[in-house]
Amino acid sequence: MSATTLLLQIAANPQSGVALPPHWGWWVILYFFFGGLAAGSYFIATMLELVGDPRDDDAVRLGYLLAFPLVVLCGLLLVVDLGVPLRFWHMLVQSERPPLPMFKSWSPISVGSWVLFIFAFFAFVSFVGVLVQEGRLRWRPLVAADRWARSRPRPFALLWGILGAFFGFFLAGYTGVLVTGTSIPFWHNARLMGALFLASAASTSYALLILLLMRRGRTHADSTVEKLARADRLAIVLEIVVLAIMLVLLGGVARPMIAGGFGVVFWLGVVIVGLLLPLAFHWSGRVGPASAERRATLAAACVLVGGFLLRFVVVMSPQWPGVPLWYL
Amino acid sequence: MAKGFYTDTTICIGCKACQVACHQWNQLPAEEGGQRELTGDSYDNTGRLSALNWRHVKFIEQIPESREQTGFLQGSRWLMMSDVCKHCVRAGCLEVCPTGAIIRTEFDSVFIQQDVCNGCRACISACPFGVVDVGEDGKAHKCTLCYDRLQHGMEPACAQACPTDSIRFGEVTDLMALADARAAELKAQGVNGYVYGKEDIVGGLNAFYVLVDEPHVYGLPDRPELPSENVGTGFALSAAAAAALAIGGVVSFRKDRMDGFATEEDARTNDGPRRLADPDGGSGEGRP
DSSP states (O other): OHHHHHHHHSOOOOOOOOOOOOOOOHHHHHHHHHHHHHHHHHHHHHHHHHHSOGGGHHHHHHHHHHHHHHHHHHHHHHHHHSSSGGGGGGGTBOTTSTTSBOOOTTOHHHHHHHHHHHHHHHHHHHHHHHHHHTTSOOOHHHHHHHHHHHTSOHHHHHHHHHHHHHHHHHHHHHHHHHHHTSSOHHHHHOTTHHHHHHHHHHHHHHHHHHHHHHHTTOOTTSHHHHHHHHHHHHHHHHHHHHHHHHHHHHGGGGHHHHSHHHHHIIIIIIIIIIIIHHHHHHHOTTSSOSSHHHHHHHHHHHHHHHHHHHHHHHHHTTTTTTSOTTOO | OOEEEEEEGGGOOOOOHHHHHHHHHTTOOOGGGGOOOOOSSSSOOSOSOOSSOSEEEEEEEEOOTTOOOOSTTTTOEEEEEEEEOOOBSSOHHHHHOSSSOEEEOTTSOEEEOTTTOOOOOHHHHHOTTSOOEEOTTSSEEOOOOSHHHHTTTOOOHHHHHOTTSOEEEEEHHHHHHHHHHHHHHHHHTTOOOEEEOSTTTTTOBSEEEEESSOGGGGTOOSSOOOGGGGHHHHHHHHHHHHHHHHHHHHHHHHTTTTTTHHHHHHHHHHHOSOGGGOTTOOOGGGOO
């Protein structure tokens, strides 16, 4: 662990911390993970739709089909996490002056609530669009609306796609900024956490799409799967770079995450399994199973496991032992 | 008209009358039905501020390891400090609260409206002083500066109960003058007294202290920052990452474009420029 020691020595100058843990437990960890997947599969689908070719349409539809149910799940997780769940609408509406909106541009959690809400709208429209396209929804007004929307000129589609992807990117990144906006030293000083979560959201979503496409009979050599894998590699490389810079800048402040039991999960689960192994599977035929097919599947599975463990150690490590590991 | 507390820690005797008065006025129940666990390392058994303890007298028992006493007070000293919400001029909890439950009152105090709070707990980790806590009802709780008493021209219960006037209530500017005078007096006596809570501490604290040791000795942050300090940078760096990912995605997705160019051209002539305008919505796989 000499790398750890080295990083601990490059001590940043953090604020001294006596802040209390917010008791964000498994609902929040799951929200961070599935929120990344919802947002990621949506912006990947959008990019693929805008610049891909017709052979990618399956993946595009899959991305849109995943995004909406996942974002609904996220909403439920957030509501369950509240101390008073039935007051979830206080995030969006001034409870004393309805229907005036409740919005604070300087509060990440307030901005995030709105972004989740708006993103859910985009995801819903795209979800319904796919169902109509696939003939699974035949309600006439919907079919007519779908035909109308799809006959708009190209700039309209482009604008819609870019807006939706923007909110997707925002949703994937703000969860990292959310922890930066606290007084817990590790979180507060991790200015790159949003960027890290974004890269991880993209990479886990690529992995999820690859896994599902392969389950549907696509092979690793299929052109869409290849494109997704190529993009995933870039996302993983970005994630490694961002993580490395973040750790160097944090120095000893990152101690809760990189030392002790959480350190084992972080170095083994996040860094080796989640980041280095997938790259090794992609780049070297000698690592892992002999069949390229199984290597691709394994790489994607590793990315998903690593992405989940990343959320776990980031959320839990600075709160422990004040907040037990199994805290919901 | 900012109202607040000036707590002179040098004359606190650790009687905890302020804690009791606070519990009584605000009808805060005992923890665990009064079955208190001992902290084991201090005569103080409250531990810290919490949803049920809005005042907490900290005991800082500076006793040398050897327990040797060489003359009066030599080598050992007990510092006592009645901790409370600082009602910050720039309050982190108020800043992050997404529901508008946390407000600044007409007395410039920071108040949590219990009928609005939905228990998201953002304020808890936002507070640089570890003051706000979540209660068993799932909502955030802390000192109200006895908002109800203030509205009727009374002073907060803790300040009224304090037998040594260690806790004083009043106009912040008046109190600050008192504190400055006290710090100067201490300095003249050869004690390093100073005011904690001027503008350098998150824009100023409406509940401030005269201390005689480093802030962290009292469990106060030496250099607190507002939670929002790094949020702008965080968003900017996220935007940069998003741009990098978008470029990475587009590059990866277009790399096959040339191979699929003929297909694309076909699709163009058949369906017009927009692929998905294709009314039959057939799968891309099926196309020529």
